[in-house]
Ligand SMILES: Nc1ncnc2c1ncn2[C@@H]1O[C@H](COP(=O)(O)OP(=O)(O)OP(=O)(O)O)[C@@H](O)[C@H]1O
C-alpha cells in the first residue's frame with residue numbers, strides 16, 4: 115500500500131476523510147517572532163479516532179498542539195472543531211467546547227491535593243452535571259490517584275503526575291483529548307501503562323485522542339493513524355500499521371538501536387538519509 119510522503123500528498127488523503135472529521139487543521143502556520151515553527155500543516159481527526167503526531171526535538175509538535183488549543187494564535191490557516199472555526203479563540207473557550215490539552219511537562223498544582231487538582235479540571239466543563247461521576251471514573255482508570263487522593267500533587271512521582279494531568283483534563287469532559295508527550299521523563303514501563311490506559315479510555319468512551327510523541331514505537335503501536343513532522347512540516351502520514359513498515363520510520367524512529375549495532379556503517383546510513391521518501 116502506498117502512503118503519502120509529501121505535504122501535498124498527505125493533504126489529499128486527509129481531504130478524503132474530512133466529512134466525518136471532529137478536528138480539522140488546515141494549512142496551519144505559526145511563528146515565534148521571526149522564527150517559523152510550523153508551516154502548511156494539515157491534520158484530520160475523526161470522531162473516536164486515536165491519532166499520533168511524531169517528530170524529533172524542535173519538529174513543531176508542541177507548537178501544533180498549543181495552536182490547536184488556542185494557547186498560541188496561528189499566523190495563517192484554520193482549525194475547525196465540530197465544524198466550527200476555533201482559531202483565535204482563548205484556550206479556556208476552546209476547552210469549554212470540549213477540546214482539552216494535557217500540556218508538555220504535566221503542570222499540576224503541586225501544593226493542591228490530587229482530588230483538588232482533579233476538581234480544578236472541572237472548571238472547564240460545559241456542564242457541571244456528572245463531575246462527581248467522572249471523578250470516580252478517573253479513579254477507576256487511574257487507581258493510583260485514588261490511593262493518593264489527599265496527597266499533595268507535588269509529592270507524586272513523575273508517572274503519577276502525568277496520570278493526574280490526564281485525569282484533570284478528563285474532568286473537563288472533553289470530546290477530544292490533546293496529549294503533549296505523555297512519555298516525557300518516564301520509564302518505558304510507566305509509558306506503556308499510560309498509553310494502555312489512554313487506549314482504554316478511547317475504546318470505552320469513544321473520546322478522540324491526538325497524542326504527540328517522540329516515543330514512536332509505543333505511539334505507533336497504540337494509535338491508529340500517524341503523522342510525522344520534521345522542521346515544522348508534515349512529511350509523512352498514514353495508518354500506523356503502514357508507517358511501522360516504512361523504511362524511513364524504521365531507520366529514524368524504530369531502528370536507532372539496530373543502526374548503532376551496525377557500527378559506523380549504520381551511523382553513516384543514518385546521516386545519509388536526511389530526506390523523507
Ligand atoms: N517560545 C518560543 N520562542 C521562540 N521559538 C520557539 C518557542 N517555542 C518553540 N520555539 C521554536 O519552535 C520550533 C518548534 O518547537 P516545538 O517546541 O514546537 O517543538 P517540539 O516538536 O515540541 O519539540 P520537543 O520534542 O523538544 O518538545 C523549534 O525550532 C523551537 O526552537
Ligand SMILES: [Mg+2]
Pocket residue numbers: 175176177218295
Ligand atoms: Mg514539545
